[in-house]
Structure formats: structure tokens, C-alpha cells
Amino acid sequence: MTEQKVKKPIYRRWWFWVITVVVILGVIGSIGGEEPAKEAGGPAEQEQDLNFQGTLEVSPRDGKIDIVIDTNVPDGGLFEVSIITGQFETVTDVLPVQGGKVEHEFAIPDDWEIGYYSAIAMFRFNLEGHPQPEHIKAVYGEAGEKMEGDLSVENNLGGKNGNVEPVTFAYPNQAAVTQKLDALFVQVLDEVIEASDGILLGIRPSQGNNWGVVYVTVSDAWYYSADHEKERFAEQVGGTIANIVLNAQKAKGVVDVYFDDAYGKRLASPKMLGGYKIER
Secondary structure, three states: OOOOOOOOOHHHOHHHHHHHHHHHHHHHHHHHOOOOOOOOOOHHHHOOOOEOOEEEEEEEEOOEEEEEEEEOOOOOOEEEEEEEOOOOOEEEEEEEOEOOEEEEEEEOOOOOOOEEEEEEEEEOOOOOOOOOOHHHHHHHOOOOOOOEOOOEEEOOOOOEEEEOOOEEEEEOOHHHHHHHHHHHHHHHHHHHHHHOOOOEEEEEEOOOOOOOEEEEEEOHHHHHOOHHHHHHHHHHHHHHHHHHHHHOOOOOOOOEEEEEOOOOOEEEEEOOOOOEEEOO
16 A cells, blocks of 8 residues: 655645745735826926016116016016116117016117116016917916915006016116216206306306215305395205215215305305305
8 A cells, every 4th residue: 555645735735835924925025115206297396486577687888788587487478678867768678587587788779868767577467469388377377366475566457567676777887877977967056056147156166076965156246146035045055965975876865055145154054954054
């Protein structure tokens, strides 16, 4: 009688435990492992920042003005950009955002004068003839009503526009503007002297180019006026000259104007709290 080979139970065989360990490790890995990476471009990543932001940089040169706007407005958003002179002459263009920037070169007319100009940029939803693209309206609303931030301002459509902080600059450069203002300053003072019909003989700074203190030379006609007329004259002429000096940016704060005769004798001095003290 042959002996039958007794088979081991399956749970006592080596390969059973190998398979079992592999399966258990796989289960543990699937429970404790990292979650699969989410695909890019989900709703959270595609959400647009409604807090309007924008900065304006201006680079002037002869005959040209370059502007650069940095903004968080999506590509295709339209900005109205204007260059304005002190005489309110204007050049304007409507420009699209590309890669978070608006870049443009303005050609300046030859007859525009040297001086201080302003650059203004607006992200508008109420600009006739230049509506914002549909994908921009989808972000900010039909009239910009969803726009937020310190630079957003209400428009006439019940929505909002984005106004970038304007920039004032010297054209074509600061040296040219300073030279022109100096010439105009001298010209204005000469006109004040001429308009006085010989009463004012000269207007000069105290020393060097310090226009914080100004000396005005008056003719002998001063001595033939009553004190109240002298005081009124000093206040009017002194105030006018002080305003001219401040507007020409020759001094800051208070400008003190003194009146002397042709021999250097003091005629009137400004009081600390306003008005003039008549000395002769």
C-alpha cells in the first residue's frame, strides 16, 4: 500500500505568505499615500483677481513719450491713455493689455511747447466706441460693477472704472523745462515792474538765488502817499510777487517781501502774523 503524500494547508505554504504580504503592503500604500495631483486649471486657479491694480511709468524724449502700464487686468483689456499739456492739448489712444502690460509710444506734435505734462490711464467700461471685450466683461461685469480696490471709481453706467495714478513729468526733460521757467520768471517780474508805471524800480532776491526773501525797490513816489495807501500797496504788490515766486518754484513755504527806496532805506517790512509795518 503506497503512502499518500499529505499536502500542507494553503496557509502554511511559503508562497501564500509572500502573496499575502504583497497584497497588504499594496493596501496600506493606497490608504496612506499622497492623493493624486489635481489637474492644473481648476476653478480656483482660473479665478481672476477683481482688485484692480495698475502703475504708470513715463519716459519722455524729443518728439516722443513712451508709456508703460503694469496691471493685473487680463490680456485684451482696454486702457484709455492720454498725454495732456498745461494748455490742455491732448493726445489719446486706446490700448490693449498684453502679458500684464500696456506699452506705447506717443508722437508729440512739433508745436507743443516745453513744459510740465500729465499722463493719465483709465481702464474704462463707459468709453463710447471702445467697449471692453466679452471675456473682460465676464470677469468684471458688464459695466465693471464687480471691480474692487482703491483705484476703482464709479462710472455713469452704475459700474466702475479703474483709474491709474496719474504722472506729471517734464517734457522733453527737466533741464529744458527749468531753463524755460527761469526765462518766464524773469519776464513776469519785468512785466510787473513795467505795469507799475515807474513806481517799482527793481525786484531781486536777498542773496544769490534765494527767493525766499525778496527786496523790492520803490521810487520816491512812496513818500507822497498816506500810510494806509502804503500799507495797501505793500500788501498787494508783496502778495503778487510772493505768488509769482512760489508758482515758479523758486521757493517753498513763505516768501517774505521787503520794500526799500533807491538808497536802500527800509520802507516796509512784513509782519509775522500778516500785513506790513510801514517804516517810512
